[in-house]
Amino acid sequence: MSPMPAGGxxxxxxxxxxxxxxxxxxxxxxxxxxxxHGASMARIGEQxxxxxxxxxxxxxxxAEIIRAITGEQREVRMRAxxxxxxxxxxxxxxxxxxxxxxxxxxxxxxxxPALFLEVTAEACRDPAIAALVSAQEEETSDDMAQVIERExxxxxxxxxxxxxxxxxxxxxxxxxxxxxxxxxxxxxxxEQVRASLRALVRPLTDQPGPV
Amino acid sequence: MSPMPAGGxxxxxxxxxxxxxxxxxxxxxxxxxxxxHGASMARIGEQxxxxxxxxxxxxxxxAEIIRAITGEQREVRMRAxxxxxxxxxxxxxxxxxxxxxxxxxxxxxxxxPALFLEVTAEACRDPAIAALVSAQEEETSDDMAQVIERExxxxxxxxxxxxxxxxxxxxxxxxxxxxxxxxxxxxxxxEQVRASLRALVRPLTDQPGPV
Amino acid sequence: MSPMPAGGxxxxxxxxxxxxxxxxxxxxxxxxxxxxHGASMARIGEQxxxxxxxxxxxxxxxAEIIRAITGEQREVRMRAxxxxxxxxxxxxxxxxxxxxxxxxxxxxxxxxPALFLEVTAEACRDPAIAALVSAQEEETSDDMAQVIERExxxxxxxxxxxxxxxxxxxxxxxxxxxxxxxxxxxxxxxEQVRASLRALVRPLTDQPGPV
Amino acid sequence: MSPMPAGGxxxxxxxxxxxxxxxxxxxxxxxxxxxxHGASMARIGEQxxxxxxxxxxxxxxxAEIIRAITGEQREVRMRAxxxxxxxxxxxxxxxxxxxxxxxxxxxxxxxxPALFLEVTAEACRDPAIAALVSAQEEETSDDMAQVIERExxxxxxxxxxxxxxxxxxxxxxxxxxxxxxxxxxxxxxxEQVRASLRALVRPLTDQPGPV
DNA sequence: TATGAATGAGGCTTCATTCAT
DNA sequence: TATGAATGAAGCCTCATTCAT
Numbered sequence: 010m011s012p013m014p015a016g017g018x019x020x021x022x023x024x025x026x027x028x029x030x031x032x033x034x035x036x037x038x039x040x041x042x043x044x045x046h047g048a049s050m051a052r053i054g055e056q057x058x059x060x061x062x063x064x065x066x067x068x069x070x071x072a073e074i075i076r077a078i079t080g081e082q083r084e085v086r087m088r089a090x091x092x093x094x095x096x097x098x099x100x101x102x103x104x105x106x107x108x109x110x111x112x113x114x115x116x117x118x119x120x121x122p123a124l125f126l127e128v129t130a131e132a133c134r135d136p137a138i139a140a141l142v143s144a145q146e147e148e149t150s151d152d153m154a155q156v157i158e159r160e161x162x163x164x165x166x167x168x169x170x171x172x173x174x175x176x177x178x179x180x181x182x183x184x185x186x187x188x189x190x191x192x193x194x195x196x197x198x199x200e201q202v203r204a205s206l207r208a209l210v211r212p213l214t215d216q217p218g219p220v
Numbered sequence: 221m222s223p224m225p226a227g228g229x230x231x232x233x234x235x236x237x238x239x240x241x242x243x244x245x246x247x248x249x250x251x252x253x254x255x256x257h258g259a260s261m262a263r264i265g266e267q268x269x270x271x272x273x274x275x276x277x278x279x280x281x282x283a284e285i286i287r288a289i290t291g292e293q294r295e296v297r298m299r300a301x302x303x304x305x306x307x308x309x310x311x312x313x314x315x316x317x318x319x320x321x322x323x324x325x326x327x328x329x330x331x332x333p334a335l336f337l338e339v340t341a342e343a344c345r346d347p348a349i350a351a352l353v354s355a356q357e358e359e360t361s362d363d364m365a366q367v368i369e370r371e372x373x374x375x376x377x378x379x380x381x382x383x384x385x386x387x388x389x390x391x392x393x394x395x396x397x398x399x400x401x402x403x404x405x406x407x408x409x410x411e412q413v414r415a416s417l418r419a420l421v422r423p424l425t426d427q428p429g430p431v
Numbered sequence: 432m433s434p435m436p437a438g439g440x441x442x443x444x445x446x447x448x449x450x451x452x453x454x455x456x457x458x459x460x461x462x463x464x465x466x467x468h469g470a471s472m473a474r475i476g477e478q479x480x481x482x483x484x485x486x487x488x489x490x491x492x493x494a495e496i497i498r499a500i501t502g503e504q505r506e507v508r509m510r511a512x513x514x515x516x517x518x519x520x521x522x523x524x525x526x527x528x529x530x531x532x533x534x535x536x537x538x539x540x541x542x543x544p545a546l547f548l549e550v551t552a553e554a555c556r557d558p559a560i561a562a563l564v565s566a567q568e569e570e571t572s573d574d575m576a577q578v579i580e581r582e583x584x585x586x587x588x589x590x591x592x593x594x595x596x597x598x599x600x601x602x603x604x605x606x607x608x609x610x611x612x613x614x615x616x617x618x619x620x621x622e623q624v625r626a627s628l629r630a631l632v633r634p635l636t637d638q639p640g641p642v
Numbered sequence: 643m644s645p646m647p648a649g650g651x652x653x654x655x656x657x658x659x660x661x662x663x664x665x666x667x668x669x670x671x672x673x674x675x676x677x678x679h680g681a682s683m684a685r686i687g688e689q690x691x692x693x694x695x696x697x698x699x700x701x702x703x704x705a706e707i708i709r710a711i712t713g714e715q716r717e718v719r720m721r722a723x724x725x726x727x728x729x730x731x732x733x734x735x736x737x738x739x740x741x742x743x744x745x746x747x748x749x750x751x752x753x754x755p756a757l758f759l760e761v762t763a764e765a766c767r768d769p770a771i772a773a774l775v776s777a778q779e780e781e782t783s784d785d786m787a788q789v790i791e792r793e794x795x796x797x798x799x800x801x802x803x804x805x806x807x808x809x810x811x812x813x814x815x816x817x818x819x820x821x822x823x824x825x826x827x828x829x830x831x832x833e834q835v836r837a838s839l840r841a842l843v844r845p846l847t848d849q850p851g852p853v
Numbered sequence: 854t855a856t857g858a859a860t861g862a863g864g865c866t867t868c869a870t871t872c873a874t
Numbered sequence: 875t876a877t878g879a880a881t882g883a884a885g886c887c888t889c890a891t892t893c894a895t
Contacts, residue, residue, distance in 0.1 A: 024854095044345060046257035050890060060856050062892080071890065123344035129404055130341045133334035134254060139406060146405035175416040178401075185400040186393030193340055193396075194357035195350065205386040232878080239879090261865060271881050276866065446875095466767060468679035472869060482877050484871080493869065545766035551826055552763045555756035556676060561828060568827035597838040600823075607822040608815030615762055615818075616779035617772065627808040654857080661858090682885060693860050698887065 029067050031057045033081065034117055036074050041115055041123045045075055045131055072135075079128050079138050083145040085120050090152040095160040096180045097210045099153075103184055104203045107191040111199075122192050153177050153184075161213050168213065176213065223280045240278045242268050244292070245328055247285050252326055252334045256286050256342055283348075290339050290349055294356040296331050301363040306371040307391045308421045310364075314395055315414045318402040322410075333403045364388050364395075372424050379424065387424065451489050453479045455503065456539055458496050463537055463545045467497055467553055494557075501550050501560050505567040507542050512574040517582040518602045519632045521575075525606055526625045529613040533621075544614050575599050575606075583635050590635065598635065645702045662700045664690050666714070667750055669707050674748055674756045678708050678764055705770075712761050712771055716778040718753050723785040728793040729813045730843045732786075736817055737836045740824040744832075755825045786810050786817075794846050801846065809846065 035057035039048035050071060054061035068074045089106070093099045106120045115121050132139040154177045161168045168176070183206075191197055224236055246268035250259035261282055265272035279285045300317070304310045317331045326332050343350040365388045372379045379387070394417075402408055457479035461470035472493060476483035490496045511528070515521045528542045537543050554564040576599045583590045590598070605628075613619055646658055668690035672681035683704055687694035701707045722739070726732045739753045748754050765772040787810045794801045801809070816839075824830055 021854095028854095042345070044257060044341065046255065047345065049888075051888095061890085062857065063855055065891070066854075123341070126337060126341040126344065129400065130255060130334070130337040133252070133337065133403060134258065142404050143406055146401070146408075174412070175419055178413065178416045179394075179420050182394050182397030182401055183390075184397065185404075186395065186397030189340065189396040189400055190357070190389075190393055192344060193353050195354060197357075201385070202389065205389045208386055209390050235879090260863080262863090270879095272865085273867075273882075274880055277879070282865065443875095450875095464767070466679065466763065468677065469767065471867075473867095483869085484878065485876055487870070488875075545763070548759060548763040548766065551822065552677060552756070552759040555674070555759065555825060556680070564826050565828055568823070568830075596834070597841055600835065600838045601816075601842050604816050604819030604823055605812075606819065607826075608817065608819030611762065611818040611822055612779070612811075612815055614766060615775050617776060619779075623807070624811065627811045630808055631812050650857090657858090683887080684885080692858095694886085695861075695888075696859055699858075704886070 025067065028059075029077075031059075032064055032067055032074065033077055036078055037081075037117070037121065037124060038115070040075070040078060040127060041121050044127055045071075072137075075131065075135075076137060076141065078124070079131070079141045082125065082128060083148060085118075086145070086149050087152055089120060090149070090156055093156050093159075094163060096157060096176075097207065099156055099180070100184060100187065100206045100210065101203060103187055104199055104206070107188065108199050111191075111195070122188050125188065126192060150177055150181060153181050156180075157213070164213055166213050223277060236278065239270075242270075243275055243278055243285065244288055247289055248292075248328070248332065248335060249326070251286075251289060251338060252332050255338055286342070287348065287352065289335065290342075290352050293336065293339060294359060296329075297356070297360050298363055300331065301360070301367055304367050304370075305374060307368060307387075308418065310367055310391070311395060311398065311417045311421065312414060314398055315410055315417070318399065319410050322402075322406070333399050336399065337403060361388055361392060364392050367391075368424070375424050377424050447489065450481075451499075453481075454486055454489055454496065455499055458500055459503075459539075459543065459546060460537070462497075462500060462549060463543050466549055494559075497553065497557075498559060498563065500546070501553070501563045504547065504550060505570060507540075508567070508571050509574055511542060512571070512578055515578050515581075516585060518579060518598075519629065521578055521602070522606060522609065522628045522632065523625060525609055526621055526628070529610065530621050533613075533617070544610050547610065548614060572599055572603060575603050578602075579635070586635055588635050645699060658700065661692075664692075665697055665700055665707065666710060669711055670714075670750070670754065670757060671748070673708075673711060673760060674754050677760055705768075708764070709770065709774065711757070712764075712774050715758065715761060716781060718751075719778070719782050720785055722753065723782075723789055726789050726792075727796060729790060729809075730839065732789055732813070733817060733820065733839045733843065734836060736820055737832055737839070740821065741832050744824075744828070755821050758821065759825060783810055783814060786814050789813075790846070797846050799846050 032053065036048070036053050039053050039056055042048070043052070050061045050064060053074075054064055057064070064074075068077070089102065090099065093102065103120075107122065109116070109119060110122055113119075115123070128138065128142065132142040154173055157173060157176050157180065158168070161173075187202060187206075191199070191202075243264065246264050247259070250264050250267055253259070254263070261272045261275060264285075265275055268275070275285075279288070300313060301310065304313065314331075318333065320327070320330060321333055324330075326334075339349065339353060343353040365384055368384060368387050368391065369379070372384075398413060398417075402410070402413075454475065458470070458475050461475050461478055464470070465474070472483045472486060475496075476486055479486070486496075490499065511524065512521065515524065525542075529544065531538070531541060532544055535541075537545070550560065550564065554561040576595055579595060579598050579602065580590070583595075609624060609628075613621070613624075650658070665686065668686050669681070672686050672689055675681070676685070683694045683697060686707075687697055690697070697707075701710070722735060723732065726735065736753075740755065742749070742752060743755055746752075748756075761771065761775060765775040787806060790806060790809050790813065791801070794806075820835060820839075824832070824835075
């Protein structure tokens with residue numbers, strides 16, 4: 010799959026990894042701005058500071074870059090959920106990220122809603138992408154479950170497996186929903202979103218519900 | 221905007237409308253399968269049973285078709301919210317739609333999550349699409365508020381403006397979140413989603429919250 | 432060559448001639464504005480107030496319209512030279528025509544330098560056009576010779592055949608040159624051109640020359 | 643304007659210039675034969691011995707090629723006027739060029755009347771071309787004035803500014819007229835044109851006129 | 854490793870022309 | 875006679891990908 014030879018010195022392998030990273034960074038930016046189909050290899054190369062031809066020494070095709078970008082998303086989401094103590098904290102964090110995106114327009118390493126949606130849309134078409142995304146979703150649900158368990162532990166509450174699953178599902182839908190709404194309505198008042206979330210998210214209880 | 225002359229007989233106008241509908245139907249299918257930029261005019265023409273050139277008698281450009289498809293989404297969402305009496309009923313309805321999509325793969329006129337996401341992703345890039353989507357979002361929020369007011373009336377509860385706004389926001393995020401999650405995880409158990417929603421959505425109260 | 436049937440009543444033949452004239456009038460305008468290749472049959476039809484398809488009942492092809500337009504040019508030039516008594520009068524008349532063109536932008540029936548050049552350029556490519564133009568040139572030279580003979584008669588001078596030929600050549604080159612220069616330099620001061628021509632054109636003498 | 647990056651090694655820049663030249667050479671030929679709009683990029687590429695796509699590495703669009711060709715015309719005319727000592731010499735030279743064109747059909751670098759007329763016709767439609775042509779006309783008039791001043795100096799005559807302007811105008815019209823007539827009438831006897839010019843062009847005098 | 858020239862396929866769009874009505 | 879729907883070819887241009895250097 011990868012065009013890079015398995016062999017080579019330690020040093021050259023490190024170099025190769027650095028090159029791949031540069032390409033992916035450039036691709037992320039281009040894909041975010043123009044979409045997978047709208048971004049050209051030439052533009053990605055330019056952004057990465059190399060010729061388009063050279064990219065093919067590190068990735069077999071544009072599709073492989075897309076797959077790699079898709080694969081990276083998992084880390085971004087995981088990082089976002091690590092060390093978060095409650096659902097509300099997590100939701101507020103995503104609101105912060107959305108505001109960052111609106112104002113600064115996407116710094117490297119930050120969560121990029123445009124890319125997130127591009128990947129999701131592509132998953133509807135490319136089965137390989139769909140499989141990657143689906144696998145990530147399960148992991149992300151696990152991460153979310155951990156956040157909720159942490160919150161429950163802090164609150165001194167014990168959740169049944171069923172309650173945990175339901176709270177996880179709800180929280181995830183809310184989170185994705187916030188992202189989608191922010192993207193679809195650039196005029197959406199994020200402070201109001203934050204306030205609403207604060208008012209609406211209740212302390213965890215053992216019993217299922219409520220919204 | 222439209223390349224068709226204003227005049228023409230009754231019959232020819234009807235015919236033109238039929239042709240436009242055929243093209244839009246074909247475009248919907250192609251865009252859903254391949255994305256706006258992955259679908260070619262040739263493919264759309266083939267799907268519509270006509271030459272690619274003929275499409276330009278009814279639409280000035282591919283972009284105009286994309287705009288028309290985007291504009292249509294509003295009707296689809298509006299139809300879905302009409303005559304719905306409560307948030308839970310609405311959410312269950314969207315779950316039904318997602319199951320339809322998974323099984324039948326998108327019938328004409330039905331809500332198409334792939335297209336919905338394609339439009340949203342495109343809104344990140346094309347300001348014209350962003351404006352359309354943004355306008356639709358406001359209308360959809362109004363529709364959602366009506367659903368909630370209906371539910372409140374039925375429950376004999378009076379909602380403050382603030383509470384109404386918050387419930388609307390929550391419900392919309394949940395709804396969009398359900399769509400996104402279903403698309404991103406084809407393995408997601410829709411029956412479990414339905415069950416969770418039933419358990420989680422509480423009767424409306426005057427007070428803000430809770431989730 | 433022509434798609435029109437030879438038969439038909441007197442009335443229908445007259446009608447056909449009127450239609451041809453309308454088409455040619457429209458084509459003249461379109462060709463002048465957009466060039467032979469830049470003007471579409473649809474646009475010509477629109478300008479003529481008929482469908483593009485109908486044009487083919489009166490002309491076998493676009494090329495035939497071009498040929499017809501080319502053929503018309505002869506009349507325009509001929510009309511311009513009729514009843515003109517001297518070279519200077521003729522040259523001043525062309526200066527007037529150029530000013531009309533600059534200000535009014537080409538009325539129907541008027542001499543159109545853009546069309547004149549379009550035809551000339553096309554003559555370099557299409558042998559059929561070249562033949563038409565070449566034939567017209569001979570006729571136009573004859574017309575010019577008549578103008579000069581008229582001038583000589585008025586001046587009481589007898590020109591040798593050789594002198595006549597030379598004066599004709601000179602006058603024609605001057606005339607075409609004025610047209611070309613006016614087109615190529617929209618800033619050219621026509622009044623100065625007129626003044627220069629007045630100063631430069633001397634009474635005819637029997638002897639060859641001078642300039 | 644140019645799609646080529648500014649940087650690059652000495653060698654690659656030289657190569658790029660050579661490619662541009664090859665393309666322009668091919669375009670000149672194609673435009674001369676078929677006109678700006680009749681010549682296809684594919685044909686130009688074929689003539690230049692490269693794929694049509696490659697052309698876009700050296701020119702941003704077909705329009706840019708047209709502009710480049712148009713711009714070149716100035717040099718061709720300028721070259722023709724350099725080191726010419728009199729109006730008659732200049733006119734005879736253009737007659738020579740026309741004969742070359744008729745016989746050899748346009749060698750690279752030679753003056754091409756078909757192209758000259760194509761450019762002029764295009765100037766009637768495209769304001770960008772019109773501006774280029776207009777600017778060239780002024781320069782060409784300056785060049786012509788210099789030729790005339792040279793002739794006056796040789797003849798020991800001092801020309802007033804007004805006389806200089808008038809002689810320049812006359813000479814230029816004659817010159818353009820000769821070109822136009824040669825193109826429009828392929829049967830025109832160039833030797834007779836030459837003889838007529840010789841007979842008609844008189845030595846310069848201080849006084850305005852005569853023709 | 855790295856470049857950038859080169860290609861061929863394909864995309865969007867226009868248009869002359871034909872034909873059923 | 876007249877329309878306008880319909881097509882197929884062609885045009886301009888872009889781009890992923892390959893390859894000689």
